[in-house]
Every structure is written in C-alpha cells, then in structure tokens.
Amino acid sequence: MTRMLNEATAFREEMIDGYVTAYSRLLRRVPGASGVIANDAPAPGKVGVVVGGGSGHYPAFYGLVGEGMASAAVIGDVFTSPSGEQAYRVGKTANGGAGVLFTFGNYSGDVMNFGMAETRLRAEGIDARTVLVTDDVLSAPPAEADRRRGIAGGFYVFKSAGASAARGDDLATVEELTRRTNARVRSAGIAFGGCTIPGQSEPLFTVEPGRMEVGLGIHGEPGVRVQERVPAREIAHILVDALLAEIPAGAGGEVAVLVNGLGGAKYEELFVLYSGIAPLLDVAGLHVYEAQIGEFVTSLDMNGCSLTLLWLDDELKRLHDATAETPAYTRIGPDVAHAHRAAAGVASAGAVTSATSETEEIAVVGGAAGAAARAALARAMAALAAIEDDLGRLDAKAGDGDHGAGMARGFRAANAAVTDFTGNARQSFVRGGAAFQDAAGGASGALVGAFLIAVGSSLPADDTEIDASAYARAVGAGLATIQQLGGAQAGDKTMIDALAPFAAALEVAAERNPDLAAAWRQALPAAEAGTRATSEMVSKRGRASRLGERSRGFPDPGATSLTAVLTAFGEAFGTEE
Ligand code: ADP
Ligand code: MG
Numbered sequence: 001m002t003r004m005l006n007e008a009t010a011f012r013e014e015m016i017d018g019y020v021t022a023y024s025r026l027l028r029r030v031p032g033a034s035g036v037i038a039n040d041a042p043a044p045g046k047v048g049v050v051v052g053g054g055s056g057h058y059p060a061f062y063g064l065v066g067e068g069m070a071s072a073a074v075i076g077d078v079f080t081s082p083s084g085e086q087a088y089r090v091g092k093t094a095n096g097g098a099g100v101l102f103t104f105g106n107y108s109g110d111v112m113n114f115g116m117a118e119t120r121l122r123a124e125g126i127d128a129r130t131v132l133v134t135d136d137v138l139s140a141p142p143a144e145a146d147r148r149r150g151i152a153g154g155f156y157v158f159k160s161a162g163a164s165a166a167r168g169d170d171l172a173t174v175e176e177l178t179r180r181t182n183a184r185v186r187s188a189g190i191a192f193g194g195c196t197i198p199g200q201s202e203p204l205f206t207v208e209p210g211r212m213e214v215g216l217g218i219h220g221e222p223g224v225r226v227q228e229r230v231p232a233r234e235i236a237h238i239l240v241d242a243l244l245a246e247i248p249a250g251a252g253g254e255v256a257v258l259v260n261g262l263g264g265a266k267y268e269e270l271f272v273l274y275s276g277i278a279p280l281l282d283v284a285g286l287h288v289y290e291a292q293i294g295e296f297v298t299s300l301d302m303n304g305c306s307l308t309l310l311w312l313d314d315e316l317k318r319l320h321d322a323t324a325e326t327p328a329y330t331r332i333g334p335d336v337a338h339a340h341r342a343a344a345g346v347a348s349a350g351a352v353t354s355a356t357s358e359t360e361e362i363a364v365v366g367g368a369a370g371a372a373a374r375a376a377l378a379r380a381m382a383a384l385a386a387i388e389d390d391l392g393r394l395d396a397k398a399g400d401g402d403h404g405a406g407m408a409r410g411f412r413a414a415n416a417a418v419t420d421f422t423g424n425a426r427q428s429f430v431r432g433g434a435a436f437q438d439a440a441g442g443a444s445g446a447l448v449g450a451f452l453i454a455v456g457s458s459l460p461a462d463d464t465e466i467d468a469s470a471y472a473r474a475v476g477a478g479l480a481t482i483q484q485l486g487g488a489q490a491g492d493k494t495m496i497d498a499l500a501p502f503a504a505a506l507e508v509a510a511e512r513n514p515d516l517a518a519a520w521r522q523a524l525p526a527a528e529a530g531t532r533a534t535s536e537m538v539s540k541r542g543r544a545s546r547l548g549e550r551s552r553g554f555p556d557p558g559a560t561s562l563t564a565v566l567t568a569f570g571e572a573f574g575t576e577e
Helices: 008-022 084-094 108-123 142-147 154-166 171-183 232-244 267-283 314-321 368-398 403-418 425-440 442-458 468-486 496-512 516-536 543-551 557-573
Strands: 027-029 035-038 048-055 072-078 100-105 128-133 185-193 211-214 225-228 254-261 287-294 303-311
Touching: 008 027, 008 035, 008 072, 035 084, 048 084, 048 108, 048 154, 072 084, 072 403, 084 100, 084 108, 084 425, 100 108, 100 154, 100 171, 108 128, 108 442, 108 468, 128 154, 128 171, 154 171, 154 254, 154 303, 154 314, 171 185, 171 314, 185 232, 185 254, 232 267, 232 303, 254 267, 267 287, 267 303, 287 314, 368 403, 368 425, 368 543, 368 557, 403 425, 403 442, 403 557, 425 442, 442 468, 442 557, 468 496, 468 516, 496 516, 496 557, 516 557
Parallel strands: 048 072, 048 100, 100 128, 254 287
Antiparallel strands: 027 035, 035 072, 185 211, 185 303, 211 225, 254 303
C-alpha cells in the first residue's frame, strides 16, 4: 500500500519531479513530455535507445536511463502504458541522427502506443525500430513464445541495447544484439501477495494465506496455477525447472543470473532463495558468469520474485560488462579507463514543438451538431465516472484493474480539450479523441482514442447535414480503425463485440430512419447484447488473453465501457440543446 502521496491524480507527476531533481547529474525531463532523457543524449551518430511503459515497476524503466544504458524512458501512469503521443515526443527527442530503438515489455497497450510513435517517426524520415521483451516463459507456451510478456529479463535486453548504442554501433547492429539478448533470456516468477495502486485501500488481487501463485504477471495478471506455499529450496526447483525446460537454441553453458524481488520480498529472502538456485544450476552443468540479486522490475509492493537466466556468448558478455551509470544501476567495466564523461546539461536538442496536426485545423464555427458532439463527450465523461470503480474491478478479474481509471481520465481530458471550443462535430470529436488518447494510455486509450478520432474525421465538415446515415458511416470507420490497430475479430472478447453489432444495427436503422436520435436508440440493444455475450467468451486479445479459460464467466471490460459510451452518446443526441 502507498502511504506517502498527496492527491493520487498527481502521483506520477510528483514522482517524476522528485526523481529528476535528485538525479539531475544523470538525466533531465524531456521538455513537454512525460519522460526523461540521459544528459549525454541525444548524441550525434549514436542510436537513441528508448524504453518505457507504465510506472510502478521501478527501477524499470526510468531508473535505467543514463550513460551506457537507456537513452530515454517514456513514463506512463501506474501500470498503464504511456500514450503514443508521449512515446513519439520522447523518441523524437532521443534521436541523435542515427535512429531510435524502442524496447519494452510485450503488453498490448505498449505495443499499440509505441507502435504509433514508431510509425510517426518513420513518416518523418527517422529510422525507428522496436524490440519487444518476451522473457516470461510461464505466460504462454513455447509454440507461442512471441506472445509472452516481458518481465525482469528486460534488464538484460536494455543493458545490451544501451551498451551497443553507447559504443557507436549502427541501428541495425543495436537492433540485432537487442533481439539476440531477448531470444536468449528466460524468466519465471511466483507471488505470495498482491499490490495496491497508490490512493487505493484494497490490493488489486490477493493470494490466499499459505498459498502461492506460480507465473503471476507483474500487473497482477493471474498465474498459471495456485499451489501450497513451499520452502525456498522447493521454490528454487520450480523456477530453475521452468527455465531449464526452455534452453534457447544454440546456447552455450554460461549464464548470467538475475534474482529479482517484486517489491515486497526482502533481499535477505532472495539470498536464501539463491542458496538453493546456485547448486541446481551447477548440477545442470551451467556455469554462472555473474549473478545479481535485488530489485530490477518491481510491481509496486507485490510480494514475490522471479528468476532470470541469460545464456551468454562473447558478444553478449562484452555488452553485459560494459560501463553504465544510471540512478538504479551502476557498473564499472573494462572500458572505464577510456570513458569520457560527457558534461551534463547538453543543449536540449530536438524538443518537439509540433502538436498533433489534426487539432491544428482552423476551427470553423460549428452548429447544433458540434454542440451535440460536445454534449456526447460530456455525457460519456459522467457515465464513465459513475462506473469507474466497477470497471476497475471487472478489469482486475483477468487484467490489471486500470480500465475504469483510464477511461474516466480519457473522457475528462477529452472534455477539457473541447471546453470553450465552438467548432463543428468533426473537429470536436477529433480534438476530444486526441486528448483522450494522450491522457488515457493503455490498450483502451489507444483504441478508444483512435475510435473517436476516426468518427470525427469521417463526419462531414458541414454541421447541417449530419443525420443517422452520416453517423453510421462514421461509426463504421471507427470500428475499422480499432480493428486495424488492435487486430481483434468478433468473438475475441473485446470492445469489438459491442461495437461491431452496434455499427451494423445503426446502419440498418439509419436506412429506415434518418433521425439520428431514433436510429441510435434502435441500435443500442445490439451493443448491450454483444456485451452480454462476451461473458461466455474466452479472451484472445490484450492482457486477459493469457488466462485462457480463466477469462470466461464475466463480461469484457472494454465492451462494457464502450456500451456505456454509446448509451451516453445516444442520450446526448436525443436531447435538444
Ligand atoms: P490494458 O490492457 O492496457 O490495461 P485497458 O484495461 O484499459 O487496457 O483495456 C482493456 C480492454 O481493451 C479490454 O477489455 C478489451 O475490450 C480492449 N482491448 C484490449 N486489446 C484489444 C485489441 N487488440 N482490440 C480491441 N480491443 C482490445
Ligand atoms: Mg487494464
């Protein structure tokens, strides 16, 4: 539980403030963005290595920004992916002309948001690439290794990326070595107790006394099994066996070993655990090149740990050994005698000044449809605030519990962006959507934000012609955008299962009745029925998809919230201003 905080909503900003103030000798804030950048970055001719993700995992990710490791980090809210806009700004600032490598854990929200940033940088002619961290062997079977989550093994992946970039390797080489590291790193974890989001009094999840979860995710995503708690030596067996079952192809006999505490485990316990791990590795014929024990990726105050093995070769050893200096990790390598310390306070190159181009459009004075669009955003904000806690609990069943908070935050930002705005419906949705996307973060932030932007972009510029069929086309475009971005199909237990039937019903209703309010009302039951049907589905997308059958038996949070949004929109369209 978090006891030292002011207002929970200010937690992230105040955390970053304290951090950059304390470590100004090593790093600084990225101007105008939620991120930090090393004082020696961007460096001409050197690749910018950008890590990131939600906060709550310190020292991942922003604790590893400095010389010889990550050039910069994008910092999301607790357990929530940063938005694509923030990732873009940080990536752009970190580019010193040799391109940018994004590397982060494989979570759908991060994949989408960093993916959007990568696409934008490439469109501007900046070579940007991505290496996902997928080390958690217990999060998916070997046949689906590319679906695995990233956990503590990310430390080695970031170390390789940073060391390769620091010695001046080109982007293709940095990418290749980062990928090789990820391909040779394996982790497995266990947990004894849940963690509590700052400002909340109840943990996200609990583990029964006397039991432990094997394979639990770092956001509390449930594990592969719950079992009796056993002594440390048996935990050592469970973890070592899980990793030795998956020795990477072509691996030699030398490993780097990381024993990681998740936030609530004590170092002393981790040492006891290692006293059981070391002999097992020995018996297995593995030589420990170097072991490190401590906190590398935490999960707030979660009680548990993970074991990571990195199978080394000569090149990976050089990267492992290279000098690094970051707030959370310092190492003096063989190269240090020649190390040249760049002076702090490098001119802050490449500050991003451009706002999103969609919102730059000159506002045309809108009519009743513009007002109705803003009323729709306002009603959605109120509706989401009312069900925020319920959505959070629903998301915690199979995900990480942040869905209600993200959606509520997104609609607050959308409304703030159109306050005092008098443009047409098209611009109101585009503006609101861009603000939503930036503020909400997570998978749903990317998807619902893109939906609102697509709906807006598809509406006619002339506010007098927006009837039911124009909105049906716009909703259809919004649906297509979500499917393109997230790759989900009907039946995957996502927001698509509410939106697709609604879009189809709205099209049919609009053919019969041009009145927007009436057609919308006729289409809503399709969204409700679609959401109910998700209870019986097994999740195939997003965080919940790792749970298989355990994701059955309750409705999808995204479908539930999207239906609330559509209902709120209908109320706004049916009310005369
Ligand atoms: P996160 O998974 O990043 O924590 P949220 O909790 O905010 O994101 O949102 C979860 C919801 O997002 C799910 O209930 C689901 O409806 C939706 N979702 C996740 N991934 C996808 C996807 N690929 N396509 C469509 N919807 C998705
Ligand atoms: Mg979530």
